[in-house]
Amino acid sequence: xxxxxxxxxxxxxxxxxxxxxxxxxxxxxxxxxxxxxxxxxxxxxxxxxxxxxxxxxxxxxxxxxxxxxxxxxxxxxxxxxxxxxxxxxxxxxxxxxxxxxxxxxxxxxxxxxxxxxxxxxxxxxxxxxxxxxxxxxxxxxxxxxxxxxxxxxxxxxxxxxxxxxxxxxxxxxxxxxxxxxxxxxxxxxxxxxxxxxxxxxxx
Amino acid sequence: xxxxxxxxxxxxxxxxxxxxxxxxxxxxxxxxxxxxxxxxxxxxxxxxxxxxxxxxxxxxxxxxxxxxxxxxxxxxxxxxxxxxxxxxxxxxxxxxxxxxxxxxxxxxxxxxxxxxxxxxxxxxxxxxxxxxxxxxxxxxxxxxxxxxxxxxxxxxxxxxxxxxxxxxxxxxxxxxxxxxxxxxxxxxxxxxxxxxxxxxxxxxxxxxxxxxxxxxxxxxxxxxxxxxxxxxxxxxxxxxxxxxxxxxxxxxxxxxxxxxxxxxxxxxxxxxxxxxxxxxxxxxxxxxxxxxxxxxxxxxxxxxxxxxxxxxxxxxxxxxxxxxxxxxxxxxxxxxxxxxxxxxxxxxxxxxxxxxxxxxxxxxxxxxxxxxxxxxxxxxxxxxxxxxxxxxxxxxxxxxxxxxxxxxxxxxxxxxxxxxxxxxxxxxxxxxxxxxxxxxxxxxxxxxxxxxxxxxxxxxxxxxxxxxxxxxxxxxxxxxxxxxxxxxxxxxxxxxxxxxxxxxxxxxxxxxxxxxxxxxxxxxxxxxxxxxxxxxxxxxxxxxxxxxxxxxxxxxxxxxxxxxxxxxxxxxxxxxxxxxxxxxxxxxxxxxxxxxxxxxxxxxxxxxxxxxxxxxxxxxxxxxxxxxxxxxxxxxxxxxxxxx
Numbered sequence: 001x002x003x004x005x006x007x008x009x010x011x012x013x014x015x016x017x018x019x020x021x022x023x024x025x026x027x028x029x030x031x032x033x034x035x036x037x038x039x040x041x042x043x044x045x046x047x048x049x050x051x052x053x054x055x056x057x058x059x060x061x062x063x064x065x066x067x068x069x070x071x072x073x074x075x076x077x078x079x080x081x082x083x084x085x086x087x088x089x090x091x092x093x094x095x096x097x098x099x100x101x102x103x104x105x106x107x108x109x110x111x112x113x114x115x116x117x118x119x120x121x122x123x124x125x126x127x128x129x130x131x132x133x134x135x136x137x138x139x140x141x142x143x144x145x146x147x148x149x150x151x152x153x154x155x156x157x158x159x160x161x162x163x164x165x166x167x168x169x170x171x172x173x174x175x176x177x178x179x180x181x182x183x184x185x186x187x188x189x190x191x192x193x194x195x196x197x198x199x200x201x202x203x
Numbered sequence: 204x205x206x207x208x209x210x211x212x213x214x215x216x217x218x219x220x221x222x223x224x225x226x227x228x229x230x231x232x233x234x235x236x237x238x239x240x241x242x243x244x245x246x247x248x249x250x251x252x253x254x255x256x257x258x259x260x261x262x263x264x265x266x267x268x269x270x271x272x273x274x275x276x277x278x279x280x281x282x283x284x285x286x287x288x289x290x291x292x293x294x295x296x297x298x299x300x301x302x303x304x305x306x307x308x309x310x311x312x313x314x315x316x317x318x319x320x321x322x323x324x325x326x327x328x329x330x331x332x333x334x335x336x337x338x339x340x341x342x343x344x345x346x347x348x349x350x351x352x353x354x355x356x357x358x359x360x361x362x363x364x365x366x367x368x369x370x371x372x373x374x375x376x377x378x379x380x381x382x383x384x385x386x387x388x389x390x391x392x393x394x395x396x397x398x399x400x401x402x403x404x405x406x407x408x409x410x411x412x413x414x415x416x417x418x419x420x421x422x423x424x425x426x427x428x429x430x431x432x433x434x435x436x437x438x439x440x441x442x443x444x445x446x447x448x449x450x451x452x453x454x455x456x457x458x459x460x461x462x463x464x465x466x467x468x469x470x471x472x473x474x475x476x477x478x479x480x481x482x483x484x485x486x487x488x489x490x491x492x493x494x495x496x497x498x499x500x501x502x503x504x505x506x507x508x509x510x511x512x513x514x515x516x517x518x519x520x521x522x523x524x525x526x527x528x529x530x531x532x533x534x535x536x537x538x539x540x541x542x543x544x545x546x547x548x549x550x551x552x553x554x555x556x557x558x559x560x561x562x563x564x565x566x567x568x569x570x571x572x573x574x575x576x577x578x579x580x581x582x583x584x585x586x587x588x589x590x591x592x593x594x595x596x597x598x599x600x601x602x603x604x605x606x607x608x609x610x611x612x613x614x615x616x617x618x619x620x621x622x623x624x625x626x627x628x629x630x631x632x633x634x635x636x637x638x639x640x641x642x643x644x645x646x647x648x649x650x651x652x653x654x655x656x657x658x659x660x661x662x663x664x665x666x667x668x669x670x671x672x673x674x675x676x677x678x679x680x681x682x683x684x685x686x687x688x689x690x691x692x693x694x695x696x697x698x699x700x701x702x703x704x705x706x707x708x709x710x711x712x713x714x715x716x717x718x719x720x721x722x723x724x725x726x727x728x729x730x731x732x733x734x735x736x737x738x739x740x741x742x743x744x745x746x747x748x749x750x751x752x753x754x755x756x757x758x759x760x761x762x763x764x765x766x767x768x769x770x771x772x773x774x775x776x777x778x779x780x781x782x783x784x785x786x787x788x789x790x791x792x793x794x795x796x797x798x799x800x801x802x803x804x805x806x807x808x809x810x811x812x813x814x815x816x817x818x819x820x821x822x823x824x825x826x827x828x829x830x831x832x833x834x835x836x837x838x839x840x841x842x843x844x845x846x847x
Binding site: 016018025026029030033038039040041042043044050051052053065066067068069071072073074084087088090091092094095096105107108109110111112113114115117118119120128131132142146151 | 350377459463470548553566568571576578584586588628629812
């Protein structure tokens with residue numbers, strides 16, 4: 001078991017209900033438990049399939065299971081499926097040392113569609129995300145996922161980017177069996193998505 | 204998910220709290236489990252049902268929580284350990300049986316898991332179900348993490364048998380829906396045989412023990428059981444103290460709040476000054492142990508969700524301490540230090556300790572904090588909405604139009620399920636009432652029987668298919684029998700969709716995945732004497748016309764079954780979209796159209812968005828599920844669908 005850079009290490013996975021943040025936290029959590037870490041994953045439920053903001057709090061420790069909620073300003077990594085949600089999470093849980101990995105594809109809230117609210121332009125949004133992060137990895141995960149045949153693969157692409165970034169004590173070898181176990185029928189497509197994410201993080 | 208059936212004692216699995224409870228029940232050797240879906244309890248039965256066949260247990264989604272508890276009790280009477288699980292609203296439904304059950308006692312171990320939802324994240328209400336235990340004299344356990352949830356469940360079965368009474372495990376959102384490391388124990392391997400002790404003795408109800416009745420001494424026996432529970436709790440493994448021998452502040456906590464307290468103390472580096480006493484057995488409280496812990500400090504802070512439950516018990520106990528005891532000062536909900544409602548977060552506890560200890564704390568860099576606060580103002584909110592392709596959107600659209608055309612100020616009595624969004628933008632703000640399961644039709648009974656007081660507004664009640672079986676049928680019978688006047692819409696999407704698509708008596712499938720009789724709801728309603736129509740809500744014009752016709756006809760209870768499968772269920776099965784939909788930019792005339800952007804301002808499907816730069820509507824192909832409904836609502840015919 002590798003030593004963690006921080007105890008506990010706090011990861012937030014955010015997005016919009018239906019994008020797969022619960023699945024992502026489960027996959028990452030299982031891979032970490034296999035390596036001997038203590039994990040707590042707190043998921044937002046209820047709104048999960050109805051277009052609400054959702055986030056999973058993943059707490060990683062060498063010694064104990066922490067509570068399921070990260071306190072204000074205490075995220076070490078924010079991994080996000082939707083850019084406005086990335087900024088939302090940074091505003092709440094970010095700090096000057098936080099590493100951010102974000103998708104670029106917006107999902108427009110109904111208030112934006114109806115004209116009652118404004119969604120910031122994407123390049124402006126990314127600039128604000130940079131302002132609140134120590135490091136940012138920006139990935140057009142949904143566009144890449146479309147190329148792989150299904151926008152849902154954005155979530156596994158982002159897992160690949162997270163592992164590729166080296167922020168967690170996990171490598172491809174430790175995640176591969178978890179993907180195999182969870183996607184017995186669609187393993188190849190998911191592995192391709194994972195590799196794509198690794199590439200984006202410089203691997 | 205199936206890792207809970209692993210016969211690998213000593214190995215560690217990442218389990219959801221609800222899976223851990225299911226595993227604990229298996230390690231206790233249950234043979235019977237029953238539940239009705241409800242967040243945050245559903246995964247207990249989801250998990251048990253998925254392994255029931257292989258493990259040789261009976262696991263069922265019952266028609267409602269009262270029947271679930273009754274069924275589990277029946278199994279217990281015949282010598283089979285049984286578990287019933289439900290959300291907070293469910294235990295309310297089960298209460299009548301529950302209080303009678305406490306009078307009779309049980310057979311083999313019987314556990315009820317109630318999952319509360321502090322903050323009402325997925326509920327119509329917030330409540331603290333622990334109060335039921337005090338009311339009904341039921342021993343109560345509260346787990347504080349996944350491992351404890353498993354261990355406590357197993358332990359509770361022993362306790363239940365020792366005391367001869369049902370015991371309650373109270374979970375909350377952040378326990379049931381948190382994954383954590385769980386070290387597995389052994390799965391018992393034993394043959395179980397069920398037999399009901401067929402005894403009747405009029406003069407000694409303790410012999411023929413499964414009948415409650417006018418026997419007040421049974422109430423006294425229950426009090427004795429509770430006294431015994433208190434003794435057992437004095438040495439229970441789930442109560443612990445961490446901190447200095449003598450503390451400046453003693454925190455008393457339980458359940459999910461435990462980690463909020465330990466982390467707050469760690470964050471503030473005050474573990475040499477603050478002690479934490481965590482209670483796992485919270486009714487009755489182990490008085491001797493609590494008294495001992497109270498001697499550690501004169502300042503006591505209670506941190507618990509939702510009501511001041513432990514707080515009141517401890518203050519009651521403190522009132523009985525010897526007169527020469529040091530004076531204790533209590534902080535908590537009563538003093539206004541801890542919020543009287545809502546979910547607790549570590550930050551709430553941090554702020555409270557900072558206040559009580561007179562120290563300062565900065566969660567993060569001040570400049571960063573300022574910037575974060577400023578930027579948070581520009582992020583648009585994200586209101587809940589019905590899923591793209593949801594049949595309920597079509598139903599609400601037809602209801603909205605029909606009520607407008609009818610013009611007599613008709614309205615909707617809403618109910619519990621995905622269609623609870625009837626009071627939000629996604630349901631076009633149509634619902635005017637919402638309370639318990641089946642209450643839409645129940646309330647409509649009264650509203651529809653006010654003609655003699657000049658009431659002429661059309662009343663439309665709605666319920667889902669699972670809610671229909673759960674609690675709407677009695678309201679429907681009452682309406683027919685008592686000559687009320689309303690329309691009941693049954694939004695039949697062939698699943699208990701909101702909680703994870705569980706089967707119900709109308710789906711032709713049991714929880715454990717076996718074929719079952721599918722209860723025919725139209726035949727059932729018809730046999731009750733109601734006028735019944737069935738329609739596909741996606742046929743918007745036809746649906747609107749039927750509603751208008753039924754509103755125009757005076758008198759009686761009319762049922763319209765809005766039948767169309769949940770889009771999530773369909774998509775999971777078919778893995779393809781029925782249509783590819785796009786907006787033709789040459790036909791869409793944007794704001795210039797006289798429709799006031801009905802597609803994007805009113806219709807509100809997440810898959811149909813507004814392209815601000817082009818000034819036209821657009822399909823978001825990453826969100827759209829190709830249902831094609833929006834094609835019907837565009838007056839210009841700019842939305843085009845092509846069959847896949």
